[in-house]
Amino acid sequence: MTVPATVARIEREAADALAGAANVEELRGVVTMVLGKRSPIVRVHRELGALDPDARRTVGKQLHDTRERLEALAAERLEALAGAARAARLEADRLDLTEVGAVVSSMSRGHLHLVDQTRRALEDVFVGMGFEVEEGPETETDWYNFVALNIPLAHPARSMWDTFFLDVGEPETVLLRTHTSPVQIRLMERHAPPFHAVMPGRTFRRETRDASHLAVFHQLEGLVVDHGITFADLAGTVETFANAYFGPDIHTRLRPGYFPFTEPSAEVDVTCTICRGEGCRTCSHTGWLELAGCGMVDPAVFDAVGIDAEEWTGFAFGFGIDRCAQMRHQLADLRLLDENDVRFLRQF
């Protein structure tokens, strides 16, 4: 057989061997066998010296071409086999992601209570508007809860706040605060104006629980005392807050009201969050929902804490945190808030 014919045969056999490798591992063995140092091609190459110059040139080129073709074939096979191997591996890994069940329950995220989330959201709105956040005790003396707020002993206005009294000291002198307003007094007593603060916290009223009343609930009080603060600033602040918390299409209106600690006093209504002002059952077809009470700080309150009512003016407002949550999340029954049913807690 001529040398070129031998080379051609070697190529045929090598190509067959490469094509026959079943996997990457086998292929690597075949590659060593057909292209490695002991391969027939190398052997023929070593024997080139025995040929005449012309034949040597011809066979040399043939060997070179053959090697190139085989190498390309090997690369091609390697890619195919590796791809197939990867495909097989991945197929073996196949996972239906919708069949994942309780296996990863340990990874569940907890939830802040809806009231806490609401409180944070409210705090954040007011912090953004330049308010600090103040807190105070839940038990108070009659003085902080009533007298300093211009609600003297036995004043009929006290019937606005059904009070839990505590068996401490003289009868009816220590109580569970009925509103967060005592924090105003404590703040003003401790520091000099100006004040720009909101005061969230838990409050207590001796009322029977029902779908829209809790005996223990949460309020957020606001107080601004500064030079040149007017009713117009109060109205603007309340509107800015409502837009920021409830949304830009929610507006406020102020109506005259009565609170002993503010004068003038106002009730704040907001656009009904259910019907957006169109009128519905929730808002008794008025398009408005009651949200808050507010007003200009009464001079008697300034007197109680020793602030000069001629120099400083201020406004205060207060509303229910639970009620905000109720309005925003359309809670049919406020009692859901303190029943700690995990099916409720996990919703928010």
Add this chain to the structure above:
Amino acid sequence: MRAPLSWLRDFAPFPNDIPALVATLDDLGLVVERVERVGEGIGDVVVARVRDIAPIKGADRIRLVTVETGDGAVEVVCGAWNFTVGDLVPLAPVGAVLPGGLEIARRKMKGVVSNGMLCSGHELGLSDDHEGILVMGDTDGVRPGMALAEALGVQPDVVFDIAVEGNRPDAWSIAGVARDLAGRLHLPFTIGEPTPPPSLGVPVGSLASLEIEDPDICPRMVVRVLEEVSVRPSPRWLARRLVLAGMRPINNVVDASNYVMVELGQPTHPYDLDRLAGAGLRVRRARPGEQLVTLDGVTRTLGVRGRGLADSGEDCVICDAVGNPVGIGGIMGGESSEIGDATTRVLLEAAYFAPMAIARTSKRLGLRTEASARFERGSDPWGIDRCVARFCELVGAPVADGSLDVRGEVPQPFRLRVPTARVEGLLGVALAPDTVASLLEPIGFGCAPADGSIDVTVPTNRPDVRRGPHGVADVVEEIARTYGYSRIERRQPAWPQPGRLTAYQRERRLLADTFCGLGALEAWTPTLVDDADHALMGLPGAAVAVTNPIVKEEAWLRRSLLPGLVRALARNAKRREAAARLFEIGTVFSHPDEAGREARGGADGSVPAMLPGERELCAAVLFGEGDDARTAVGAWRVVAAALRLAAVDLVADGNVAGLHPTRAAVLVASSGERIGALGEVDPDVAAALGIDGVRVGWIELDLARLLDPAVTARRPEAAQPISRFPSSDVDLAFVTPEGVPAAAVEAVIGRVAGELLESVTLFDVYRGPAVPEGTRSLAYRLRFCAPDRTLTDEEVGTLRQAIVDAVAAETTATLRQ
């Protein structure tokens, strides 16, 4: 307050646009809670006379009634029993439509045909009375067949149900509402002078006497005497107005008194003069323990101090001329001198009482009446005369000449100087003095513009306006109210101080977020609890009691978050939501005898008072699958890492109330203060609270201490360098006697290894045959690393040996071979 439009129109010509009237009233702060249309839909109802009442076979609740309507007899079936043959009753014939839309059809009941319906006042929308059929008096030309509306003089009307604020006694009357509304609508407000009644021709002083012993609680009283009174039903128009206003007509004398109160706001009290033991009245403080039976038949004990700082135990009693109590002044009359059918001589009393005195007595007796509610807000002492005259006009009987009028110090109109700058300073809107006058004058204030201010005369029907500088704010409210709050332009104020949360508030949020990250749900458990919960936990000390709880299970302030949280788990477990982690951030209270806070108290803030101690806690119950004390320790480590706490020691403690005695530890901060506790809930306590036989992990943290860096040190804020050199691990297992805490071994490792120790991890705890009885093997992995070099085996080996020796020497734990 219920205000019929027709009655309001006695004072000003109000238009018929009901929505506009409602909007105006709302904007004036006279909030309309309900609008009721009455007297509509009764056009089909006629008057009928009852001819016959017959039983129906097989029915014991309904009867067959034959009525005469003028053009024939009609048979109807009726279930009411309050009428007899001969009575005049309303008949809704077949085809009639009643208010509320009920259409009357021919019906067959128990084999008998009913050709209509006899109606109650309620069914006709005329009164709240649904007990029986509306039976009409047989007077004034009412005859069968007449339209009911004509017979009753009922016109269609609109009733506004108005919520009047507590500081507006002036508006708590028909005339008061009309005054405000007319002012805003620029309509003329007129209040007519009552027509003088016929004179008896004798001076009132010859028939009765009046004496006020304590004018401080009753500064003014007026008495008039009427004779030849015949007590009978009121005229229909008057009775109708009272019904619309929500009152029940009784007789012409009592009704006139009520009418005057509704119309003008002044309560009055008529006495049967012949039933007073002495002809006349004396007003004085009640003697301690004095008793009186009030109109409602209840025996009241007066003059005894009740609970609370505010109560002086002073009550105002009204006595007859010989000193027998006949009424509690301003609150309720006595039974003994009540107007009855036989009354012919009436003594009318009208007074001004000190508002606070009425408020005190009303509160202590738990007796709130139409009169007391008005007097405690402050009536108009100078409005009395008109009201007395109006009463006499309405009753129409001859009146003795003059009135007895005894006065002490009666509030007078007063002047306030209101600077216009102050008005602008409070409202943010500049109003000219003329504008202010045009707002205030229609509602009864006098206005005289002065230099840069307005001299405002405050009428005596406005007790909400204070004397002195505080009164300026009260007047400004009236200016704003009548001007319209909505017309005040809004402004967003700004100030240089930034808004912010305190470090405590930020870290408290971080703490809550961390518990959320651990899969816990935030709960809100009751502040008011049963003291039995504290006993159950074995908490030493006393809880603060609520003196007026709603229920006895909620009569104490909680001293721990544990019972509430475990109960919340139990309740969820009952709903088959067994596994859960709950946490709560809330306040617990201690009795002032143990840990109280001093605060200002007393009537003027000058008396120091002790308040309960309050601590804000964060606690968690860990009740997920497999949770126990270990979970609590793991959770604590996450919390400590989140808050960047430096070393906090876990010290085993078997005496933490409510916790498992052999699975609990307290957390001791670097300062030596105890900042919390953790472990498991005592299984017996858990069982008593509803979780039986399953471990409940527990963490409780005292926030004031935990979040105070002075108490609980933090890792430095500065970034710690990270070594570029490889680290070396050494595993050491120590055979450690039970009783030697792992923390003790770890403490020695940490101290001896020094700065080269990058971390130490307890990776295995072994108890079993391979170690001696009474010991366990604690396996630690120590990772050493130097910032500036690769540690040599020799260096690490030396450290290792030093650690082994020190641990053995200090803790008796020996290296496991």
